[in-house]
Amino acid sequence: MRSFLIFSLLFLFCLAVSPETPKSRKKKGPQLLPIQRTSHSRSETKFLLYSNTIEEGCLIEFNQFDTLEKCRFNASLPLVMIVHGWSVDGRLEGWIWKLAEALKSQLTQTNVIITDWLALAHAHYPIAVQNTRDVGQEIARFLEWLEESVQFSRGNAHLIGYSLGAHVSGFAGSYIRGARKIGRITGLDPAGPLFEGMSPTDRLSPDDADFVDAIHTFTQQQMGLSVGIKQPVAHFDFYPNGGTFQPGCHIMHVYNHIVQYGITGLAQTVKCAHERSVHLFIDSLWHNNQHIKGYWCKDMQTFDKGRCLSCRAKRCNILGYHIRKERVPGSRRLFLKTRAQMPFKVHHYQFKFRFINEFKERQIDPTFTISLTGSKDNVENLSITLVEGITGNKTYTFLVPLEIDIGELMMIKLKWEGIAIWENIWNTVQTIIPWGKGDRRLGLIMETIRVKAGETQQKMTFCSQSLDDLHLYPGQEKMFVRCEVSSQRLR
Numbered sequence: 217m218r219s220f221l222i223f224s225l226l227f228l229f230c231l232a233v234s235p236e237t238p239k240s241r242k243k244k245g246p247q248l249l250p251i252q253r254t255s256h257s258r259s260e261t262k263f264l265l266y267s268n269t270i271e272e273g274c275l276i277e278f279n280q281f282d283t284l285e286k287c288r289f290n291a292s293l294p295l296v297m298i299v300h301g302w303s304v305d306g307r308l309e310g311w312i313w314k315l316a317e318a319l320k321s322q323l324t325q326t327n328v329i330i331t332d333w334l335a336l337a338h339a340h341y342p343i344a345v346q347n348t349r350d351v352g353q354e355i356a357r358f359l360e361w362l363e364e365s366v367q368f369s370r371g372n373a374h375l376i377g378y379s380l381g382a383h384v385s386g387f388a389g390s391y392i393r394g395a396r397k398i399g400r401i402t403g404l405d406p407a408g409p410l411f412e413g414m415s416p417t418d419r420l421s422p423d424d425a426d427f428v429d430a431i432h433t434f435t436q437q438q439m440g441l442s443v444g445i446k447q448p449v450a451h452f453d454f455y456p457n458g459g460t461f462q463p464g465c466h467i468m469h470v471y472n473h474i475v476q477y478g479i480t481g482l483a484q485t486v487k488c489a490h491e492r493s494v495h496l497f498i499d500s501l502w503h504n505n506q507h508i509k510g511y512w513c514k515d516m517q518t519f520d521k522g523r524c525l526s527c528r529a530k531r532c533n534i535l536g537y538h539i540r541k542e543r544v545p546g547s548r549r550l551f552l553k554t555r556a557q558m559p560f561k562v563h564h565y566q567f568k569f570r571f572i573n574e575f576k577e578r579q580i581d582p583t584f585t586i587s588l589t590g591s592k593d594n595v596e597n598l599s600i601t602l603v604e605g606i607t608g609n610k611t612y613t614f615l616v617p618l619e620i621d622i623g624e625l626m627m628i629k630l631k632w633e634g635i636a637i638w639e640n641i642w643n644t645v646q647t648i649i650p651w652g653k654g655d656r657r658l659g660l661i662m663e664t665i666r667v668k669a670g671e672t673q674q675k676m677t678f679c680s681q682s683l684d685d686l687h688l689y690p691g692q693e694k695m696f697v698r699c700e701v702s703s704q705r706l707r
Protein backbone atom coordinates (compact mmCIF):
# COMPACT_ATOMS: atom_id res chain seq x y z
CA MET A 217 0.00 0.00 0.00
CA ARG A 218 2.73 2.41 0.98
CA SER A 219 4.91 1.74 -2.03
CA PHE A 220 1.82 2.05 -4.17
CA LEU A 221 1.23 5.52 -2.76
CA ILE A 222 4.77 6.63 -3.15
CA PHE A 223 4.74 5.31 -6.64
CA SER A 224 1.56 7.28 -7.35
CA LEU A 225 3.22 10.37 -5.99
CA LEU A 226 6.26 9.96 -8.18
CA PHE A 227 3.98 9.27 -11.07
CA LEU A 228 2.13 12.49 -10.33
CA PHE A 229 5.35 14.31 -9.83
CA CYS A 230 6.97 13.26 -13.06
CA LEU A 231 4.23 12.63 -15.53
CA ALA A 232 1.32 14.66 -14.30
CA VAL A 233 -1.13 15.73 -16.90
CA SER A 234 -2.78 18.91 -15.80
CA PRO A 235 -6.52 19.15 -16.46
CA GLU A 236 -6.21 22.10 -18.79
CA THR A 237 -2.75 22.31 -20.26
CA PRO A 238 -1.62 25.86 -19.60
CA LYS A 239 0.37 27.96 -22.00
CA SER A 240 1.28 26.02 -25.07
CA ARG A 241 4.39 28.20 -25.30
CA LYS A 242 7.27 26.40 -26.86
CA LYS A 243 9.97 26.09 -24.24
CA LYS A 244 13.62 25.53 -24.87
CA GLY A 245 15.41 22.75 -23.03
CA PRO A 246 17.60 23.42 -20.01
CA GLN A 247 20.48 25.65 -20.93
CA LEU A 248 23.52 26.98 -19.20
CA LEU A 249 23.56 30.55 -20.43
CA PRO A 250 21.09 33.21 -19.38
CA ILE A 251 18.31 33.65 -21.88
CA GLN A 252 18.39 37.19 -23.19
CA ARG A 253 14.90 38.61 -22.95
CA THR A 254 15.78 42.27 -22.53
CA SER A 255 12.88 43.38 -24.73
CA HIS A 256 10.43 42.12 -22.09
CA SER A 257 9.52 44.81 -19.65
CA ARG A 258 6.73 42.69 -18.19
CA SER A 259 7.14 39.65 -16.02
CA GLU A 260 5.02 36.52 -16.01
CA THR A 261 5.87 36.05 -12.38
CA LYS A 262 3.69 38.01 -9.99
CA PHE A 263 5.16 39.60 -6.89
CA LEU A 264 2.63 39.97 -4.09
CA LEU A 265 3.62 42.04 -1.08
CA TYR A 266 2.04 40.34 1.90
CA SER A 267 0.56 42.15 4.84
CA ASN A 268 -1.78 40.68 7.43
CA THR A 269 -4.46 43.14 6.40
CA ILE A 270 -4.63 42.50 2.66
CA GLU A 271 -6.24 39.21 1.72
CA GLU A 272 -4.40 38.37 -1.48
CA GLY A 273 -1.29 40.50 -1.10
CA CYS A 274 -0.56 43.71 -3.02
CA LEU A 275 0.68 43.26 -6.60
CA ILE A 276 4.03 44.93 -7.27
CA GLU A 277 4.45 45.16 -11.03
CA PHE A 278 7.91 44.85 -12.47
CA ASN A 279 9.13 48.23 -13.83
CA GLN A 280 6.07 50.05 -12.41
CA PHE A 281 7.52 52.34 -9.78
CA ASP A 282 4.13 53.53 -8.56
CA THR A 283 3.14 49.98 -7.51
CA LEU A 284 6.07 49.95 -5.05
CA GLU A 285 4.69 53.06 -3.42
CA LYS A 286 1.11 51.89 -3.56
CA CYS A 287 2.01 48.59 -1.86
CA ARG A 288 4.30 50.40 0.61
CA PHE A 289 7.42 48.45 -0.10
CA ASN A 290 9.98 49.74 2.40
CA ALA A 291 13.43 49.51 0.79
CA SER A 292 15.26 50.10 4.07
CA LEU A 293 13.86 46.86 5.51
CA PRO A 294 14.98 43.33 4.61
CA LEU A 295 12.98 41.29 2.11
CA VAL A 296 11.88 37.67 2.41
CA MET A 297 10.55 36.16 -0.80
CA ILE A 298 8.56 32.92 -0.79
CA VAL A 299 8.86 30.83 -3.96
CA HIS A 300 6.40 27.95 -4.39
CA GLY A 301 6.99 24.74 -6.31
CA TRP A 302 5.35 22.67 -8.99
CA SER A 303 1.56 23.03 -9.06
CA VAL A 304 -0.98 20.30 -9.76
CA ASP A 305 -4.12 22.40 -9.49
CA GLY A 306 -2.88 25.87 -10.46
CA ARG A 307 -3.60 27.38 -7.07
CA LEU A 308 -1.39 28.75 -4.30
CA GLU A 309 -1.13 26.10 -1.60
CA GLY A 310 -2.19 26.75 1.98
CA TRP A 311 1.31 26.58 3.48
CA ILE A 312 2.28 29.74 1.57
CA TRP A 313 -0.08 31.87 3.65
CA LYS A 314 0.96 30.11 6.86
CA LEU A 315 4.62 30.82 6.14
CA ALA A 316 3.88 34.43 5.11
CA GLU A 317 1.89 34.98 8.29
CA ALA A 318 4.62 33.47 10.50
CA LEU A 319 7.26 35.65 8.81
CA LYS A 320 5.20 38.81 9.03
CA SER A 321 4.18 38.39 12.64
CA GLN A 322 7.54 37.24 13.96
CA LEU A 323 9.71 39.63 11.93
CA THR A 324 7.63 42.78 11.89
CA GLN A 325 10.30 44.91 10.25
CA THR A 326 10.43 42.89 7.05
CA ASN A 327 8.91 42.97 3.57
CA VAL A 328 7.36 39.61 2.73
CA ILE A 329 6.74 38.91 -0.95
CA ILE A 330 4.95 35.86 -2.32
CA THR A 331 6.27 35.01 -5.75
CA ASP A 332 3.43 33.61 -7.84
CA TRP A 333 4.75 31.69 -10.85
CA LEU A 334 1.71 29.44 -11.17
CA ALA A 335 1.40 30.28 -14.87
CA LEU A 336 4.62 28.35 -15.48
CA ALA A 337 4.42 25.90 -12.56
CA HIS A 338 1.06 24.43 -13.55
CA ALA A 339 2.37 22.17 -16.29
CA HIS A 340 3.78 18.69 -16.80
CA TYR A 341 6.60 18.26 -14.32
CA PRO A 342 9.43 18.25 -16.91
CA ILE A 343 8.03 21.43 -18.49
CA ALA A 344 7.75 23.11 -15.09
CA VAL A 345 11.38 22.08 -14.48
CA GLN A 346 12.45 23.82 -17.68
CA ASN A 347 10.52 26.92 -16.64
CA THR A 348 12.45 27.22 -13.37
CA ARG A 349 15.31 28.97 -15.20
CA ASP A 350 13.03 31.62 -16.71
CA VAL A 351 11.34 32.28 -13.40
CA GLY A 352 14.71 32.48 -11.63
CA GLN A 353 15.76 35.03 -14.20
CA GLU A 354 12.59 37.08 -13.68
CA ILE A 355 13.25 37.15 -9.95
CA ALA A 356 16.84 38.25 -10.64
CA ARG A 357 15.57 41.10 -12.89
CA PHE A 358 13.05 42.10 -10.22
CA LEU A 359 15.77 42.36 -7.55
CA GLU A 360 18.01 44.34 -9.93
CA TRP A 361 15.11 46.70 -10.57
CA LEU A 362 14.56 47.17 -6.81
CA GLU A 363 18.24 48.02 -6.53
CA GLU A 364 18.11 50.61 -9.33
CA SER A 365 14.77 52.16 -8.43
CA VAL A 366 14.72 52.25 -4.62
CA GLN A 367 18.32 51.28 -3.68
CA PHE A 368 17.21 48.04 -2.10
CA SER A 369 20.35 45.99 -1.47
CA ARG A 370 20.26 42.40 -2.74
CA GLY A 371 22.28 41.40 0.32
CA ASN A 372 19.10 42.06 2.30
CA ALA A 373 17.09 39.59 0.24
CA HIS A 374 16.28 36.11 1.53
CA LEU A 375 14.64 33.70 -0.93
CA ILE A 376 12.77 30.75 0.54
CA GLY A 377 11.95 28.18 -2.12
CA TYR A 378 9.97 24.98 -1.69
CA SER A 379 10.52 21.95 -3.91
CA LEU A 380 11.01 23.30 -7.48
CA GLY A 381 10.97 26.78 -5.95
CA ALA A 382 14.29 25.98 -4.28
CA HIS A 383 15.91 25.58 -7.69
CA VAL A 384 14.07 28.67 -9.00
CA SER A 385 15.73 30.57 -6.15
CA GLY A 386 19.08 29.06 -7.04
CA PHE A 387 18.70 30.24 -10.64
CA ALA A 388 17.71 33.71 -9.41
CA GLY A 389 20.96 33.75 -7.46
CA SER A 390 23.05 32.69 -10.42
CA TYR A 391 21.35 34.99 -12.98
CA ILE A 392 21.53 38.20 -10.95
CA ARG A 393 24.06 40.51 -12.63
CA GLY A 394 26.98 42.15 -10.88
CA ALA A 395 29.59 40.93 -8.46
CA ARG A 396 27.49 40.81 -5.31
CA LYS A 397 25.18 37.95 -4.40
CA ILE A 398 21.73 37.59 -2.89
CA GLY A 399 21.98 37.48 0.92
CA ARG A 400 20.42 34.12 1.64
CA ILE A 401 18.57 31.26 -0.03
CA THR A 402 16.71 28.58 1.91
CA GLY A 403 15.71 25.43 0.04
CA LEU A 404 12.77 23.58 1.60
CA ASP A 405 12.98 19.97 0.44
CA PRO A 406 14.45 20.98 -2.95
CA ALA A 407 12.99 18.85 -5.74
CA GLY A 408 14.93 15.71 -6.69
CA PRO A 409 13.71 14.44 -10.08
CA LEU A 410 15.76 15.97 -12.94
CA PHE A 411 18.05 17.76 -10.44
CA GLU A 412 19.70 14.96 -8.47
CA GLY A 413 23.31 14.54 -9.55
CA MET A 414 23.26 17.57 -11.89
CA SER A 415 26.12 20.04 -11.93
CA PRO A 416 25.91 22.92 -9.42
CA THR A 417 24.96 25.35 -12.22
CA ASP A 418 21.84 23.29 -12.99
CA ARG A 419 20.36 23.21 -9.47
CA LEU A 420 20.43 25.04 -6.16
CA SER A 421 24.03 25.16 -4.90
CA PRO A 422 26.06 26.98 -2.24
CA ASP A 423 27.40 29.56 -4.76
CA ASP A 424 23.92 30.93 -5.44
CA ALA A 425 23.87 33.27 -2.42
CA ASP A 426 26.12 34.56 0.36
CA PHE A 427 24.53 31.89 2.53
CA VAL A 428 22.48 28.85 1.51
CA ASP A 429 20.66 26.42 3.81
CA ALA A 430 18.35 23.52 3.01
CA ILE A 431 16.01 21.15 4.83
CA HIS A 432 15.58 17.69 3.29
CA THR A 433 12.47 15.79 4.42
CA PHE A 434 11.32 13.35 1.73
CA THR A 435 14.24 11.67 0.04
CA GLN A 436 12.96 8.14 0.28
CA GLN A 437 14.07 6.46 -2.89
CA GLN A 438 11.62 4.47 -4.99
CA MET A 439 12.76 3.06 -8.31
CA GLY A 440 15.82 5.24 -8.33
CA LEU A 441 13.91 8.46 -7.75
CA SER A 442 13.12 10.52 -4.71
CA VAL A 443 10.78 13.49 -4.47
CA GLY A 444 13.28 15.60 -2.55
CA ILE A 445 16.92 15.85 -3.57
CA LYS A 446 19.22 13.64 -1.48
CA GLN A 447 22.55 15.28 -2.17
CA PRO A 448 23.66 18.34 -0.20
CA VAL A 449 22.95 21.59 -2.09
CA ALA A 450 23.69 24.23 0.57
CA HIS A 451 26.28 25.34 3.11
CA PHE A 452 24.21 23.60 5.78
CA ASP A 453 21.90 20.76 4.74
CA PHE A 454 19.56 19.50 7.46
CA TYR A 455 18.22 15.93 7.31
CA PRO A 456 15.52 15.68 10.00
CA ASN A 457 14.98 12.02 10.95
CA GLY A 458 17.51 11.11 8.28
CA GLY A 459 15.64 13.08 5.60
CA THR A 460 13.99 10.04 4.05
CA PHE A 461 10.58 10.08 5.71
CA GLN A 462 8.94 11.92 8.59
CA PRO A 463 7.17 10.81 11.78
CA GLY A 464 3.41 11.33 11.62
CA CYS A 465 3.42 10.97 7.83
CA HIS A 466 3.02 7.24 7.88
CA ILE A 467 0.44 5.56 5.72
CA MET A 468 -1.61 4.73 8.80
CA HIS A 469 -2.59 8.35 8.89
CA VAL A 470 -4.14 8.16 5.44
CA TYR A 471 -7.41 6.99 7.01
CA ASN A 472 -7.52 9.96 9.35
CA HIS A 473 -6.72 12.27 6.48
CA ILE A 474 -9.48 10.81 4.34
CA VAL A 475 -11.94 11.22 7.19
CA GLN A 476 -10.78 14.81 7.61
CA TYR A 477 -10.37 15.93 4.00
CA GLY A 478 -12.29 13.39 1.92
CA ILE A 479 -10.53 11.85 -1.02
CA THR A 480 -8.01 14.72 -1.21
CA GLY A 481 -6.77 13.20 2.06
CA LEU A 482 -4.71 10.91 -0.11
CA ALA A 483 -2.81 13.88 -1.49
CA GLN A 484 -2.43 15.24 2.05
CA THR A 485 -0.65 12.07 3.09
CA VAL A 486 1.53 11.96 0.05
CA LYS A 487 2.55 15.59 0.51
CA CYS A 488 3.06 15.20 4.24
CA ALA A 489 6.78 14.41 4.35
CA HIS A 490 7.66 16.75 1.47
CA GLU A 491 5.82 19.68 3.03
CA ARG A 492 7.21 18.91 6.49
CA SER A 493 10.26 21.00 5.52
CA VAL A 494 7.99 24.06 5.35
CA HIS A 495 6.38 23.36 8.71
CA LEU A 496 9.76 22.89 10.36
CA PHE A 497 10.73 26.32 9.04
CA ILE A 498 7.44 27.84 10.26
CA ASP A 499 8.08 26.20 13.66
CA SER A 500 11.45 27.96 13.83
CA LEU A 501 9.63 31.30 13.52
CA TRP A 502 6.82 30.63 16.00
CA HIS A 503 9.07 28.96 18.61
CA ASN A 504 12.19 31.04 18.26
CA ASN A 505 13.04 30.65 21.95
CA GLN A 506 13.27 26.87 21.46
CA HIS A 507 15.90 26.48 18.80
CA ILE A 508 16.00 23.11 17.05
CA LYS A 509 19.58 22.00 16.53
CA GLY A 510 21.06 19.78 13.85
CA TYR A 511 24.41 18.03 14.28
CA TRP A 512 27.08 17.36 11.70
CA CYS A 513 27.24 13.64 11.04
CA LYS A 514 28.23 11.11 8.39
CA ASP A 515 24.83 9.43 8.21
CA MET A 516 21.74 8.60 10.25
CA GLN A 517 23.09 5.23 11.45
CA THR A 518 26.00 6.98 13.11
CA PHE A 519 23.68 9.66 14.46
CA ASP A 520 21.42 6.99 16.00
CA LYS A 521 24.40 5.82 18.02
CA GLY A 522 24.51 9.26 19.56
CA ARG A 523 28.00 9.82 18.23
CA CYS A 524 27.45 13.20 16.62
CA LEU A 525 26.12 15.48 19.35
CA SER A 526 29.10 17.82 19.32
CA CYS A 527 28.86 21.55 18.77
CA ARG A 528 32.59 22.22 18.70
CA ALA A 529 34.09 23.90 15.62
CA LYS A 530 30.70 24.74 14.02
CA ARG A 531 29.61 21.10 14.10
CA CYS A 532 26.03 21.99 14.99
CA ASN A 533 23.68 24.70 13.81
CA ILE A 534 20.12 25.92 14.29
CA LEU A 535 17.43 24.69 11.95
CA GLY A 536 15.26 27.27 10.21
CA TYR A 537 15.12 31.03 10.15
CA HIS A 538 17.54 31.67 13.02
CA ILE A 539 20.40 29.59 11.65
CA ARG A 540 23.91 30.94 12.35
CA LYS A 541 25.07 32.16 8.96
CA GLU A 542 28.61 30.88 9.24
CA ARG A 543 30.52 29.94 6.17
CA VAL A 544 32.07 26.51 6.08
CA PRO A 545 33.98 24.95 3.23
CA GLY A 546 31.65 22.88 1.04
CA SER A 547 28.39 21.50 2.42
CA ARG A 548 27.68 20.14 5.88
CA ARG A 549 25.05 17.47 6.47
CA LEU A 550 23.33 17.98 9.79
CA PHE A 551 21.09 15.37 11.39
CA LEU A 552 18.40 15.53 14.06
CA LYS A 553 15.26 13.83 15.27
CA THR A 554 11.90 15.58 15.51
CA ARG A 555 8.46 15.03 16.95
CA ALA A 556 5.51 14.24 14.69
CA GLN A 557 3.81 17.61 15.28
CA MET A 558 4.65 21.21 15.97
CA PRO A 559 6.56 22.05 18.14
CA PHE A 560 8.88 19.59 16.45
CA LYS A 561 11.80 19.96 18.83
CA VAL A 562 13.21 16.97 20.69
CA HIS A 563 16.10 16.86 23.18
CA HIS A 564 18.94 14.61 22.12
CA TYR A 565 21.02 12.60 24.60
CA GLN A 566 23.91 10.26 24.05
CA PHE A 567 24.09 7.40 26.54
CA LYS A 568 27.17 5.26 27.08
CA PHE A 569 26.86 1.92 28.83
CA ARG A 570 30.05 0.12 29.69
CA PHE A 571 29.55 -3.42 30.89
CA ILE A 572 31.79 -5.99 32.37
CA ASN A 573 30.21 -9.12 31.00
CA GLU A 574 30.77 -12.26 33.01
CA PHE A 575 28.89 -14.48 30.59
CA LYS A 576 31.68 -15.46 28.28
CA GLU A 577 30.65 -16.36 24.74
CA ARG A 578 26.99 -16.12 25.56
CA GLN A 579 24.45 -13.91 23.82
CA ILE A 580 22.45 -12.01 26.38
CA ASP A 581 19.19 -10.16 26.11
CA PRO A 582 20.03 -6.61 25.03
CA THR A 583 16.82 -4.87 26.15
CA PHE A 584 16.63 -2.38 28.99
CA THR A 585 14.11 -0.01 30.44
CA ILE A 586 15.28 3.36 31.69
CA SER A 587 13.50 6.07 33.62
CA LEU A 588 14.98 9.55 33.79
CA THR A 589 14.51 12.12 36.52
CA GLY A 590 15.31 15.69 35.56
CA SER A 591 15.18 19.02 37.34
CA LYS A 592 11.96 19.93 35.49
CA ASP A 593 10.27 16.70 34.52
CA ASN A 594 10.55 12.91 34.37
CA VAL A 595 10.37 10.31 31.66
CA GLU A 596 9.40 6.76 32.63
CA ASN A 597 9.95 3.35 31.13
CA LEU A 598 11.82 4.13 27.93
CA SER A 599 12.61 0.91 26.18
CA ILE A 600 16.19 0.57 24.96
CA THR A 601 17.48 -2.21 22.74
CA LEU A 602 21.18 -2.40 22.04
CA VAL A 603 20.86 -3.45 18.43
CA GLU A 604 24.35 -4.91 18.15
CA GLY A 605 23.55 -7.32 20.99
CA ILE A 606 25.76 -7.63 24.05
CA THR A 607 28.89 -9.64 23.54
CA GLY A 608 32.10 -9.38 25.51
CA ASN A 609 33.19 -6.30 27.40
CA LYS A 610 32.38 -3.22 25.35
CA THR A 611 31.01 0.28 25.56
CA TYR A 612 27.62 0.72 23.93
CA THR A 613 26.56 4.15 22.82
CA PHE A 614 23.11 5.13 21.63
CA LEU A 615 20.87 8.11 21.09
CA VAL A 616 17.92 8.84 23.35
CA PRO A 617 15.59 11.52 21.93
CA LEU A 618 13.15 13.00 24.45
CA GLU A 619 10.03 14.82 23.36
CA ILE A 620 9.84 16.81 26.57
CA ASP A 621 12.33 19.07 28.29
CA ILE A 622 13.24 17.35 31.56
CA GLY A 623 15.72 20.09 32.50
CA GLU A 624 19.01 18.90 33.90
CA LEU A 625 19.25 15.12 34.16
CA MET A 626 19.64 14.12 37.85
CA MET A 627 18.99 10.40 38.15
CA ILE A 628 18.64 7.29 36.00
CA LYS A 629 16.75 4.14 36.89
CA LEU A 630 17.82 1.16 34.87
CA LYS A 631 16.22 -2.23 34.50
CA TRP A 632 17.61 -5.10 32.50
CA GLU A 633 14.51 -6.54 30.80
CA GLY A 634 13.61 -9.75 29.08
CA ILE A 635 12.73 -11.82 32.11
CA ALA A 636 9.79 -13.54 30.49
CA ILE A 637 11.74 -14.71 27.49
CA TRP A 638 15.03 -15.12 29.23
CA GLU A 639 14.12 -16.58 32.56
CA ASN A 640 14.55 -20.11 31.30
CA ILE A 641 17.93 -19.32 29.89
CA TRP A 642 18.83 -17.57 33.12
CA ASN A 643 18.02 -20.73 35.01
CA THR A 644 20.05 -22.75 32.54
CA VAL A 645 22.95 -20.40 33.01
CA GLN A 646 22.78 -20.90 36.73
CA THR A 647 22.87 -24.63 36.46
CA ILE A 648 25.62 -24.72 33.88
CA ILE A 649 27.80 -22.15 35.55
CA PRO A 650 28.03 -22.79 39.27
CA TRP A 651 27.50 -19.84 41.55
CA GLY A 652 30.66 -17.89 42.14
CA LYS A 653 32.49 -17.33 45.39
CA GLY A 654 30.48 -15.47 47.99
CA ASP A 655 27.34 -17.10 46.69
CA ARG A 656 26.53 -14.56 44.02
CA ARG A 657 25.24 -15.14 40.56
CA LEU A 658 27.18 -14.20 37.46
CA GLY A 659 25.87 -11.20 35.66
CA LEU A 660 26.42 -7.96 33.91
CA ILE A 661 28.33 -5.40 35.91
CA MET A 662 27.78 -1.74 35.28
CA GLU A 663 29.50 0.84 37.40
CA THR A 664 28.76 4.06 35.56
CA ILE A 665 26.56 5.47 32.83
CA ARG A 666 27.87 8.44 30.89
CA VAL A 667 25.50 10.89 29.26
CA LYS A 668 25.91 13.86 26.98
CA ALA A 669 23.08 16.30 26.29
CA GLY A 670 23.20 17.69 22.73
CA GLU A 671 21.12 20.79 23.37
CA THR A 672 23.11 21.96 26.41
CA GLN A 673 26.39 20.20 25.53
CA GLN A 674 26.52 19.08 29.16
CA LYS A 675 28.43 15.89 30.00
CA MET A 676 27.46 13.89 33.03
CA THR A 677 28.47 10.70 34.77
CA PHE A 678 26.11 8.56 36.82
CA CYS A 679 27.23 5.98 39.35
CA SER A 680 25.40 3.00 40.76
CA GLN A 681 23.93 3.68 44.20
CA SER A 682 24.44 0.12 45.37
CA LEU A 683 28.22 -0.03 45.54
CA ASP A 684 28.16 -3.34 47.43
CA ASP A 685 26.79 -5.15 44.38
CA LEU A 686 27.32 -3.65 40.95
CA HIS A 687 25.63 -6.55 39.17
CA LEU A 688 22.52 -6.09 37.10
CA TYR A 689 20.03 -8.89 37.42
CA PRO A 690 17.07 -9.35 35.07
CA GLY A 691 13.96 -7.55 36.22
CA GLN A 692 15.71 -5.68 39.01
CA GLU A 693 15.74 -1.90 38.94
CA LYS A 694 19.01 -0.13 39.74
CA MET A 695 19.42 3.51 40.57
CA PHE A 696 22.23 5.65 39.15
CA VAL A 697 22.93 9.10 40.56
CA ARG A 698 25.15 11.96 39.45
CA CYS A 699 28.68 11.41 40.65
CA GLU A 700 30.71 13.65 38.40
CA VAL A 701 29.58 16.78 36.65
CA SER A 702 31.11 18.02 33.40
CA SER A 703 33.31 14.98 33.06
CA GLN A 704 35.85 15.52 30.35
CA ARG A 705 36.14 11.83 29.70
CA LEU A 706 33.17 11.55 27.39
CA ARG A 707 33.91 12.36 23.81
Ligand SMILES: *[C@@H]1O[C@H](CO)[C@@H](O)[C@H](O)[C@H]1NC(C)=O
Binds near residue numbers: 290293
Ligand atom coordinates in the same frame (compact mmCIF):
# COMPACT_ATOMS: atom_id res chain seq x y z
C1 LIG B 1 10.77 52.03 6.63
O1 LIG B 1 11.32 51.37 7.75
C2 LIG B 1 12.12 52.19 8.55
C3 LIG B 1 12.78 51.32 9.60
O2 LIG B 1 11.83 50.68 10.39
C4 LIG B 1 11.27 53.30 9.15
O3 LIG B 1 12.08 54.13 9.94
C5 LIG B 1 10.63 54.08 8.02
O4 LIG B 1 9.75 55.04 8.55
C6 LIG B 1 9.87 53.17 7.08
N1 LIG B 1 9.43 53.93 5.92
C7 LIG B 1 8.17 53.97 5.55
C8 LIG B 1 7.88 54.77 4.32
O5 LIG B 1 7.28 53.40 6.15
Ligand SMILES: *[C@@H]1O[C@H](CO)[C@@H](O)[C@H](O)[C@H]1NC(C)=O
Binds near residue numbers: 596597
Ligand atom coordinates in the same frame (compact mmCIF):
# COMPACT_ATOMS: atom_id res chain seq x y z
C1 LIG C 1 6.68 2.12 34.55
O1 LIG C 1 6.85 0.79 34.92
C2 LIG C 1 6.56 0.52 36.28
C3 LIG C 1 6.91 -0.92 36.58
O2 LIG C 1 6.56 -1.75 35.54
C4 LIG C 1 5.09 0.84 36.55
O3 LIG C 1 4.79 0.62 37.93
C5 LIG C 1 4.82 2.27 36.20
O4 LIG C 1 3.46 2.56 36.35
C6 LIG C 1 5.24 2.56 34.76
N1 LIG C 1 5.09 3.99 34.51
C7 LIG C 1 4.48 4.46 33.43
C8 LIG C 1 4.38 5.93 33.32
O5 LIG C 1 4.03 3.74 32.58
Ligand SMILES: *[C@@H]1O[C@H](CO)[C@@H](O)[C@H](O)[C@H]1NC(C)=O
Binds near residue numbers: 572574575576607608
Ligand atom coordinates in the same frame (compact mmCIF):
# COMPACT_ATOMS: atom_id res chain seq x y z
C1 LIG D 1 35.16 -9.01 30.87
O1 LIG D 1 36.12 -8.58 31.81
C2 LIG D 1 36.11 -9.35 33.04
C3 LIG D 1 37.08 -8.74 34.03
O2 LIG D 1 37.58 -7.53 33.64
C4 LIG D 1 36.47 -10.79 32.76
O3 LIG D 1 36.42 -11.55 33.92
C5 LIG D 1 35.48 -11.34 31.73
O4 LIG D 1 35.84 -12.64 31.36
C6 LIG D 1 35.40 -10.47 30.49
N1 LIG D 1 34.32 -10.94 29.67
C7 LIG D 1 34.47 -11.30 28.40
C8 LIG D 1 33.26 -11.81 27.71
O5 LIG D 1 35.53 -11.19 27.82
